Amino acid sequence: MTTLPKLGSGSRLHFHGPLSADRADRLVADLALRGPATVVDYGSGWGELLLRVLAAVPGARGTGIDVHGPDVARGRALAAERGLADRATFVEGPAADHTEPADLVLSIGAYQAFGSIPEALEALRGRVRPGGRLLFGAEVWERTPTESELAAMWPGMTADDCLYLPDLVDAALAAGFRPLRVETATRAEWEEFESGYGADVEEWLLDNPGHPEAADLRAKLDEHLSIWLRGTHGVFGFAYLTLGVTA
Ligand SMILES: C[S@@+](CC[C@H](N)C(=O)[O-])C[C@H]1O[C@@H](n2cnc3c(N)ncnc32)[C@H](O)[C@@H]1O
Incomplete structure (x- = not known):
């Protein structure tokens, strides 16, 4: 049984914000x-x-x-x-x-x-x-x-x-x-942060595409990506x- 990752856990981040x-x-x-x-x-x-x-x-x-x-x-x-x-x-x-x-x-x-x-x-x-x-x-x-x-x-x-x-x-x-x-x-600090925010979940989804929770997780990632790239980026x-x- 694989452990479900949680979006926003920040497991790939040192800081929970755009800080190099x-x-x-x-x-x-x-x-x-x-x-x-x-x-x-x-x-x-x-x-x-x-x-x-x-x-x-x-x-x-x-x-x-x-x-x-x-x-x-x-x-x-x-x-x-x-x-x-x-x-x-x-x-x-x-x-x-x-x-x-x-x-x-x-x-x-x-x-x-x-x-x-x-x-x-x-x-x-x-x-x-x-x-x-x-x-x-x-x-x-x-x-x-x-x-x-x-x-x-x-x-x-x-x-x-x-x-x-x-x-x-x-x-x-x-x-x-x-x-x-x-x-x-x-801009580089923001991109490092926003990319790192979901990186653990993105990788998990690539390895577990058929998991019953995969679609929900992917939808959350897509929402995060859209808020960033269509809304806050720049x-x-x-x-x-x-x-x-x-x-
Ligand atoms: C964007 S994160 C920043 C965390 C940290 N300062 C950093 O830069 O890595 C905002 C943090 O504020 C916390 N927070 C929100 N409301 C709070 C409250 N009323 N009292 C204490 N912490 C709170 C959240 O749980 C979250 O961890």
């Missing part, structure tokens, strides 16, 4: 420079970035919080594999329940845990210690979507559902942050803001 190894390494090196003693990742997924920060800052303690049980379990397993289990804690539950401020806060692709982007930035501002840092990652419009691109995305999607980069930075300023770095994902950007607060 090079950018991750540089972000981690920058964030490690200040030697944060405490790190919290809200909507951590399996916590790859959190674990890389902990590996780069000896003695730092980190908490990853996520509502998705399998990701939390993967995070715990990765921490154990890398000898970080004594410094990394993974909590299964809503981010909003955790309010303890930290020296370094991460929120990548998970602002929805606190509501809208302005609401998330305000909530996160209260969770960063004086002199601390927030690495905030969120989708932005790379350009204005056409009506047909919006229709090809998710039901009910409108141009108001995403900010443009300058407005995202303004929202960070309004929440009390200063921008230390403003950067955006490349239209969705992703911003990484390194934000500081006063000491």
Whole structure:
């Protein structure tokens, strides 16, 4: 009996978003420079970035919080594999329940845990210690979507559902942050992420074409492909803001 793969499990991905190894390494090196003693990742997924920060800052303690049980379990397993289990804690539950401020806060692709982007930035501002840092990652419009691109995305999607980069930075300023770095994902990072998202399921389907669940899985993959290639490709950007607060 073959095990049915699950679309979206991210088993072929290091990060659940458009983030290359090079950018991750540089972000981690920058964030490690200040030697944060405490790190919290809200909507951590399996916590790859959190674990890389902990590996780069000896003695730092980190908490990853996520509502998705399998990701939390993967995070715990990765921490154990890398000898970080004594410094990394993974909590299964809503981010909003955790309010303890930290020296370094991460929120990548998970602002929805606190509501809208302005609401998330305000909530996160209260969770960063004086002199601390927030690495905030969120989708932005790379350009204005056409009506047909919006229709090809998710039901009910409108141009108001995403900010443009300058407005995202303004929202960070309004929440009390200063921008230390403003950067955006490349087309190659998006393509690596979107291709990797379904790669395990695509390969499984090629090996198990007659499985009773094959048609359903293929339909889900086709839907994902269509949303990406007819909707978000070249239209969705992703911003990484390194934000500081006063000491
Ligand atoms: C796009 S993934 C990003 C994961 C991770 N930050 C990364 O970049 O690899 C968004 C994550 O936010 C989590 N999430 C969504 N709502 C949440 C909430 N209310 N509290 C905690 N986590 C939440 C999801 O389960 C998911 O793992």
